[in-house]
Amino acid sequence: MAGALTSSAARGAAPFLAAPRRGVPCAALSTGAVLAFAAITWLVGWRQGLLWLIGLGYGVLLSAAAFGFTTGWRVWITRRDPKGLWAQFVGIAVAMLLSVPLLAAHPELDGADGPLSISLLIGAFVFGAAMQVADGCGSGTLYKAGLGHPVSLAVLPAFVFGSFLGAAQLPAWLSLGSLPPVNLVQRLGAGCTLLLQLAALAVLAALLWRWRSTAPSRWNGATVWWAAIGLGLLAAANLAVAGQPWGIVYGLGLWGGKIVQALGIDIQHNAFWGQPVQQAQLHASVLADNTSVTDLGLLFGALIAASAKGKACPAVRLPLRQWLAAVAAGLLLGYSSRLAFGCNVGAYFSGIATGSVHGWVWFGCAFAGSLLGVRLRHRLGMAD
Amino acid sequence: MRRRWTGVLVFWAAVLALLWADWHGSTPHDRFAEPPPLALGHGPAADAGHCSLAPSSR
Numbered sequence: 001m002a003g004a005l006t007s008s009a010a011r012g013a014a015p016f017l018a019a020p021r022r023g024v025p026c027a028a029l030s031t032g033a034v035l036a037f038a039a040i041t042w043l044v045g046w047r048q049g050l051l052w053l054i055g056l057g058y059g060v061l062l063s064a065a066a067f068g069f070t071t072g073w074r075v076w077i078t079r080r081d082p083k084g085l086w087a088q089f090v091g092i093a094v095a096m097l098l099s100v101p102l103l104a105a106h107p108e109l110d111g112a113d114g115p116l117s118i119s120l121l122i123g124a125f126v127f128g129a130a131m132q133v134a135d136g137c138g139s140g141t142l143y144k145a146g147l148g149h150p151v152s153l154a155v156l157p158a159f160v161f162g163s164f165l166g167a168a169q170l171p172a173w174l175s176l177g178s179l180p181p182v183n184l185v186q187r188l189g190a191g192c193t194l195l196l197q198l199a200a201l202a203v204l205a206a207l208l209w210r211w212r213s214t215a216p217s218r219w220n221g222a223t224v225w226w227a228a229i230g231l232g233l234l235a236a237a238n239l240a241v242a243g244q245p246w247g248i249v250y251g252l253g254l255w256g257g258k259i260v261q262a263l264g265i266d267i268q269h270n271a272f273w274g275q276p277v278q279q280a281q282l283h284a285s286v287l288a289d290n291t292s293v294t295d296l297g298l299l300f301g302a303l304i305a306a307s308a309k310g311k312a313c314p315a316v317r318l319p320l321r322q323w324l325a326a327v328a329a330g331l332l333l334g335y336s337s338r339l340a341f342g343c344n345v346g347a348y349f350s351g352i353a354t355g356s357v358h359g360w361v362w363f364g365c366a367f368a369g370s371l372l373g374v375r376l377r378h379r380l381g382m383a384d
Numbered sequence: 385m386r387r388r389w390t391g392v393l394v395f396w397a398a399v400l401a402l403l404w405a406d407w408h409g410s411t412p413h414d415r416f417a418e419p420p421p422l423a424l425g426h427g428p429a430a431d432a433g434h435c436s437l438a439p440s441s442r
Contacts, residue, residue: 108427148392243423
């Protein structure tokens with residue numbers, strides 16, 4: 001499907017390639033982004049305003065470089081093209097080099113420390129499979145929805161509802177068995193954590209190089225490397241500003257909870273949403289929630305970058321079966337990411353970058369799931 | 385071109401409408417209890433949620 005989407009996107013983007021048409025929406029959107037920064041800062045404070053800017057940066061980089069976790073894994077599985085995975089490792093390494101010393105020196109900051117649970121194994125595996133069918137992970141779905149990709153716009157509401165539902169049932173899943181979170185920074189210290197994790201990433205990168213194909217990569221030029229470095233820097237800034245790493249799906253679940261609550265459904269007695277801290281979040285504005293603000297910024301930043309490149313709102317033609325499969329996969333993405341204590345961002349990128357062992361477990365299980373997901377794509381007639 | 389932008393315009397109109405409704409339906413924001421601009425040195429907000437957090441960890 002990605003290939004079909006890419007080609008149809010390129011065809012659909014052709015009318016935007018004329019500079020005057022492309023410049024006007026980009027300038028208007030950039031002005032809107034500045035106004036939104038001023039409004040958020042005025043309404044809820046500097047911290048949220050800064051997080052909006054960080055979110056914008058995520059969206060611009062992801063969209064401008066077509067930086068996809070899902071595609072990076074898939075092109076390795078199908079074509080042995082390692083550049084996408086290498087770029088992910090670079091982003092994680094940059095974030096790690098800044099975040100681990102910060103976490104070691106500032107105990108008031110939190111890593112992405114998820115428990116080592118049965119739900120993590122199942123959730124990450126299902127997420128890895130579903131992200132290949134939906135052709136987008138947490139960040140991928142958000143940035144493509146932001147730039148107006150019709151499939152991701154359809155997947156996003158399902159993702160939101162799935163995240164809400166997954167969080168609501170998370171306590172029941174945890175009762176299947178769970179070990180406490182393990183953070184390497186706390187166990188080994190900053191130096192050993194950096195050494196161990198950078199060595200692990202280097203070994204993986206070397207293995208990818210060993211088994212690489214000689215065919216041209218999907219990503220041309222240095223843009224994807226700059227995007228990876230930029231994402232790593234922004235993730236470290238996220239930690240310093242919010243006190244917690246970059247995450248995505250908590251915010252989506254919160255949006256779902258607010259919508260469900262607004263529809264008159266009582267979730268006060270739910271084992272997750274009924275907790276005092278969650279009730280406080282549900283009754284506060286979403287603009288007060290760190291993850292929601294960066295998610296909104298990511299959505300808007302992606303639109304700005306895509307409109308600047310003339311790639312906003314691609315035209316897509318898919319059979320109904322593929323639309324339905326993508327939306328069902330979106331529901332699974334949301335649900336499974338809450339079981340797995342994060343998606344490719346909250347668990348894989350931020351988990352590993354902040355020394356959480358659950359990030360590595362998530363990576364292994366989700367990659368195994370992606371092997372299945374790529375096969376499912378082929379069964380559904382979706383292109384690579 | 386216009387038809388293609390319709391989807392994204394509807395999406396952002398819905399986002400803005402939901403944000404407006406959410407702001408007016410939520411507990412009024414206490415401007416005197418805003419956290420400092422950086423969590424560095426101060427810590428995250430007491431009710432900050434994250435996808436990696438176990439349900440009872442905060």
